[in-house]
Structures are given as structure tokens and as C-alpha cells.
Amino acid sequence: MDYLAGTFPNLCRVEVIGKSAEGRKIKLLSITSGGDNKPAIWIDGGLHAREWISPASATYIQQQLVELRDNHEQLLQKYDWYILPVANPDGYEYTRNKDRLWRKSRHRYQSCVGVDLNRNFGYQWKSSRGCRREDYSGPSPFSEPETRAIRDYILAHKNIKAYISLHSYSQMWLIPWGYTDEKPKDYYEIYLPAEKAVEAIKKVRGTEYLLGTPAELLYTSQGSSDDWAKGSAGIDYAYTIELPDTGDYGFVLPSSQIKPVGHELWTGIKAFAESLPL
Template identity: 60%
Template sequence: MGRLTPTVPLLAALLRMLSASTLEDGDTDETVVSYKGYQLIRVFPMDGPQVDLVRSLVDKEEQVTLWSRHFAPSRGVDTYRRNQSSAADLLTSPQVKGTVVDYLDTHHIAHLVLIQDLQTAIESENPPMEPEEEEWENRGGHRLSWTRYHRHKDIDSYLDYLANTYTDICQTEIIGKSSQGRDLKLLKVSTGGKGKPAIWIDGGIHAREWISPATVTYILLHLVEFRDQHSELLDSVDWYILPLANPDGYEYSHSTDRLWRKTRSRVGGSRRGSGCYGVDPNRNWDFHWAPGSPSDSCREDFSGPRAFSEPETRAMSEFILSRQGEIKVYLTVHSYSQMWLVPWGYKEEKPRDYYDMYTLAEKGVEALEAIRGTDYLLGTAAELLYTAPGGSDDWAKGVAGIKYSYSIELPDTGDYGFVLPANQIEPVGQETWAAVKAIATHFADGHN
């Protein structure tokens, strides 16, 4: 499908409204963002003052963005493992790179370059579609694979394929629509019967974290298409799986800006040329939600004009509440940093039943690490990262009352960051599936 490039704005708007296939290819009048010469620099602040210096650099310098930070104080008493020193990853434009390095050197803050040229990493991340994959679709199947990252419509049609092929256990449900009108399609996997515990898994809340939906569909592949290998997990547990929770942002990250994180709603009354697009869908949940002012609308972590301003978060929350009591585990899959995060994320204190939550998570992490030795950190977001309000995992625990609520931050630890090469989908999928199986086995064994 080619991209339409009308020159009259009104015509463009009309065409967008009329043509779903145009929409599938993303926004039509944006040029693709290039990250040529951008570098990812990891900094290692040694103490509080150095952390503050890094923070003020990010705040002041518009062309420096924070990809990931691990400003954890060195408590380490009850975190699973502490094998990473305090670090932050900064994406730096070629224009300010020299200034940034001078600043770090002047303040004696250790640093190293993780990615020499981000555009090169982006261009080699995802191999082209194989001819066989195209053919397979023509034979009435689907063209999803786990050797490359696919667009929304391939992921969507895989869910339809599963529902049409495994009619006895799979059912799709459209739980809502995105701002731009894309279906939020969920797959329910169940062998029937009432009163079973259910596990919810969502992927792709953050658009640029491509490894997340790829891993969630890998989990679906094994759960459904290799069901004979673990029939007890289907007999005793129901599954609600939403691989792409933010399809607009995901498509935009394919078509226009590889590093897009948020939704694509129009916020702050923005029209083209004023204000910014999108809300961080992991700051938008109605539990200790922190309001952002309209002037924050350009920030990557803008929490939205109000809690649940985004149709995506609203639809997910309504579905989850409609299954309240049934869903026993909430898993939300993000990247990157190799962490298994336990609430709370909005404050330093831990929930009263933290020990139970931690113990089950430990089973998942141990099963994951047994596959190929990938190191994961386990603890609260406040311990391992930073406190942040309005996250989906806190809401699932605090409002929906789901005892076991976790965020999984998939690989890597910064060698590629968000731009993880597609040849990592299968190994990441295998180990994450092992973790999910370990969690499900707990319930298959009759625990609650």
C-alpha cells in the first residue's frame, strides 16, 4: 500500500477519515524521523550530587532524552539481585554530543557509548519480509513470524487465525477502539468451564517497545499451537491476551518515528503546529494519577488531561473490571532493562502482601533465568527505577484488586535498548514463556 500525500490539509483529513487502509500505513503527511548521528550514552553517577547533575542535564538540554534510568539507592536488602550499578542511558543528538561529553568529563561522571549511531541500529534491526511469509498469507493463513517485527495488521490477523483455527479454545473480542479507530483486539484462550483463575497479559502499551508485542504473540503461539505440551495450563487457567494495547502509537513507530512512546490522541487542544500528540498510556490509569499541565503535553511521560483520557487505557480497565475476581494475575510487558517489577510503583512503601507477590515472581524469574542465564532484577519500581504514578500495574493491584500484578521489562540492558534486533525475538520469547508457564503452574496446582 503506497502512502497518499495530498497537499490540501482538509482533503488529507477527509481521506484519513474515509480510508482505513491509509490509516493502517500511519500518518500520511509526516516525514520519517532520522536518528543519524544520535548516540546512546550510558552514564554512571556515583552519588546524589552526580545524579542531580545528570537530571539537570536532561531537564535543560532538549536534545538529550532519557531512555532508561536506574537511580536506585544502594539498599539492596530485599531486591533479588543487584548486579548493575546506578546508571542512566541518555539519547544524545549529534548537535549536542560534544557539549554533553564535556559536561560529563568536567563533573567527573563516568560514561560510555552504548550505540554509536542509532539510525544504523534502526536500519539493521528488522530484516525484510520473506517471500514465503507473504505466500502463507495468500494460502489463507497468517504472515506473522518471530524472525522479524510485524505491523499491526499482521498481529491482528494472527489473532483471527488462531480464533478461526482453534475454534474450541480461542475467541477474539474487540474491547474498544484506539483514538484513530483501530480495534483493540484481545484473544481469550479457554477450554471452558466456570470459576477458573484467569491470567491477563498485555503488550505494546509503549509504542517503541517492539519486543513486547512480539513476545506476547510468541507466548500465544506456544500456549495455543503447542497446547499438547502443557494441556494442564489450559485445563485449569483461562487467558486474556492483548498483544497490542497501543496500536496507533505502534504503527506510528513503524511509519514515522521509531522512538515514539505514547498514544496518538490529540491532547491539549492541539492542532498541527501547536501542542503535541499523545499521552503516556502507562501514566494515565486512575490510581494515584498525577495531573500534567497542558504545557507538559510534549513530554514523553505526559499523564494526560485527566485519568483514563485515552480510549485504550479506558477500554482495558473496563474489560479487567468486568472480570474482577476472575483475573488473578496481571502481567504487562515492556522493555527494556531486564527487570520484574512488583507494585507499588507510585510510592516507596510495599503492599502488605508483598512477600506473596515477591515469592510468586521469584518462581517466574528463576524459570526465565534457567533457559539461558539472562539476569533479571526483581523488586519494586521505586527500588529499581524510580517512582511513577498512574501505571497500569498499580491500578490492577490497587483498584481491580488483582493480587499478583507485575510489569516485566524485557531485554536487553542497553546494548540496543528499544532497538533490539529481531533475531532476539525467539530467545526472549522462549525465556519469557518459561516465566509465564511457571506463574500459571502455580494456579494449575490449585493455589489461589
């Protein structure tokens, strides 16, 4: 990210949007080719520490938009892009050095360590029974510096019209709501551009992403980032993407998959962005 910002200063810059519980910088790349009040697309990765294909895919998209920008001129003219690859830097570091399958952040609460950042957002937040759980939602909504940094940046940028959070694994493009089995009133409108994305992904090398709500495809959960983006921040087009695979390697996807997964995801996000009615 620092290389991209240093090499292409007219197109992108690194913004430190906050600090993690252990004091690491939370770094976002904002990509804009000029012009006022353009709609923006937000992409974050790494809210869950062990889902390594997520930060890798976010940086792949950064490279496409910046270094290979000549291939995507219209998408840069139409949109600003805010891309945060490592939303949970403490957890990410911990998976690199201590426990590859750690999921939460590393904030210490009495006898427990870590909060599930994708349960800590303040829309339909729910308290957990016990802080040792893998999906501990924290003592209160937005108790965590990582989720507050995302919240504050998004609320300060009213031009964000689409929110995408990258997770793994299971190959799904998930549509809100996550907290209930009811669908939002505009479900069909937000389904359509996601359908275009999933179709485009399949054409690359046959990878099939299921499309639907968490209640249909997985399980309901409360306090997720996409529910907050849609329910509180007013971003209609909010999604969570579960990247490959479907379980053969699971979280420990081989590094040989970084480029193919990034490429097909970027193909899908391009189709998505081109079909947004903005």
C-alpha cells in the same frame, strides 16, 4: 490472532475490546478450554509504542498456549488467559511508519500529540506539567480510549487473578507499588511466584531479571497499569515486566531475539502460573 481464532475456534477467540483514538481496533485473544469461573491470567503488551519486543513476546505466548497447547495442558485446564499484544495500536503503527522511538499514543490535545498510556490509569494518577512530555499522563485519569478499554474489560472479568504488563527494556520483573517507595502489605506473597519465574528464566540461557519494586530498581511513577490493577481492580498478583535487553540495543532489539526472548519469558510465566496459590 485471527489465524489462531479461525484455526482453533474451540479454544480461543478474538475480542475487539475498544477502539484507539485514531479508530483502530484493540484486539485481544481470549483463550479458554471450558469450565466455569476459572481463574484467569491477563497479559498485555505494547502500551508503549516503541517497545516492540513486548507485542512480539505476547504473540509468542499466544502461539504456545493455542497452537502448542498439548505441551501446556494443565495451564489451560487451570486458567483462562486474556492476551492483548498491542494495547496502543496508533503508537505502534506510528513507530512502524514514522518515528521508531515514539512512546506515547497518538491522541491529539491542542498543540500536543500523544499520552503516555502507562501514566493514564486511575490509581494514584497525577497530572503532568505540560503535555509535550514523554510521560504526559493525559488531562484526567482514563481520559484515553485505550486505557478505558483495558479497564472496562478487566472490571467485567472478575476471574482475573493475575495481571502482567509487558514492557522493555532493562530485564526486570517489577512488583507494585510504582507510585511510592512503600511496599504493599502482601509484598512477600506476590514476590514468591515472581521469584520462581525469574529463577526459571535464568536457567534457559542465563538471562538475569532483577526482581523488586520500581522504587528499588528504577524510579517511581504514577498512573501505571499494574498499580491500578492491584490498587483499584483488586488483582493481588500484578506486575510489570521489563523485557531484554539491558541497553546494548535497548528498544531496537534485533528480530533475531524475538524467539529466544519469547521462549525464556514463556518459561518464566509457566513457572509463575504453576506457583500461584490459586
